[in-house]
Amino acid sequence: MDVGIVSYGAYVPRYRITPSEIGRIWGIDGEAMGKGLLIHMKSVPSPDEDVITIATEAARNMMSRCSVDPKDIGAIYVGSESHPYAVKPSGTIVAETICATPNMTAADLEFACKAGTAGIQMCMGLVGSGMIRYGVAIGADTSQGAPGDALEYSASAGGAAYLIGSEKMIARINKTLSYTTDTPDFWRREGSPYPSHGGRFTGEPAYFKHIGSAARMMMSEMGTKPTDYNYAVFHQPNGKFPTRIAKELGFTDEQIKDGLLTPFIGNTYSGSVPLGLASVLDRAKPNDRIFVVAYGSGAGSDAFDITVTEEIEKYDRSKAPTVAERLKDTVQLDYGKYAKFKGKIMMG
């Protein structure tokens, strides 16, 4: 059975902070840091936003673009590393807000930055096996970076939701595969407010090895080459890594530019690849082929080979804001307000 994307929705909070403003506080040349990371600014959630509200906005945008009855949704998976509760699913609240309860299953996923794409794979399995008619996979984060740490320049907030099914698909997922190893490049222990990372260890043996391996496996199994794809979306912890891996694999800047959002919103972690793919779908045409590889520290990569269908011509993308529209109305924060918004100030 063919399985694919029936609808999608994206959400990015309104607030931004620049690397130079963060660097101003910590005595670092933030502008140079931003140039090195290829990040002009990053998104910041409002104090009343978290993964549940972001996931809800993305899911509601997804539902407003299609005519699927929410009662036909059989599963909701919310992937994030910043679920508001340690115990109490985000997915049940999101399910309630789109009126999909109660005849469905839900679970929260965590796999660093690739929990959203892991959810897409789970929904593909359930739909493909006939267990459910539609599944929802959401990748969303309000990611954390310790004050002064390199992560603070990139860790941001946002998310996207995907309705997976086998009817009226706007994009067929031709194949998905994963490459997974035990690689401790980035982690956060239970109860710790901020993650730790292995510095440069997060590059070669982690991001580049996993994305490169999954990407080569996918092209080998599909018998394709980079020129067969119109677009490519790679996990984007900064602007530099996806640009480099694209070049190494043989993809051009033109193929990755529409799905590369990190320069304007930072690293949205579990939201990163889902948002990049949403940005591509915002402009995709029938028969466009999209190559997607997510990466989650710890570590693993999920690759997807996607073909946009004729159905996208009938699909009303204007019923919810596009990613580009979400990036227009922004408000810049100074570090003081950013610290207040992120709850970094101890209130006694």
Next chain:
Amino acid sequence: MSVARHWRETPGRYNLIGTKCGSCGKVYFPRRSLCPECRRASMGKMESYKLKDEGIVFTYSIIHEAPADNNALKPYAVAMIMTDDGVLITGQLVDVDLDKVEIGMPVRAVLRKLGEDGPSGVINYGYKFAPKK
């Protein structure tokens, strides 16, 4: 407020579920078990009704002295919203510059955190209103 009391309010807070009188057709939000116009005639006839999630600012006020849950957001606007069903709802405005708030401004309901019962307590979510784009 207990967890159970918050939980009972979630249909209204998440999805603007109110009630419609099966006798006179009047819509109420939050939901009511009896229509004050029809009284006895409405008994057993009050139906769930999902309000439109879009409307306009009917009137508003800027809040400078906020309750603790909203301390990080002040100053902010609270508005009476006339939904496209013609029902008035009070809610906070978000994602808007205060000098841009005006009567008649189109808005839509969004889900936001309303507050939490301390750092280890339950988090309460509900509707606020953002400019319609």
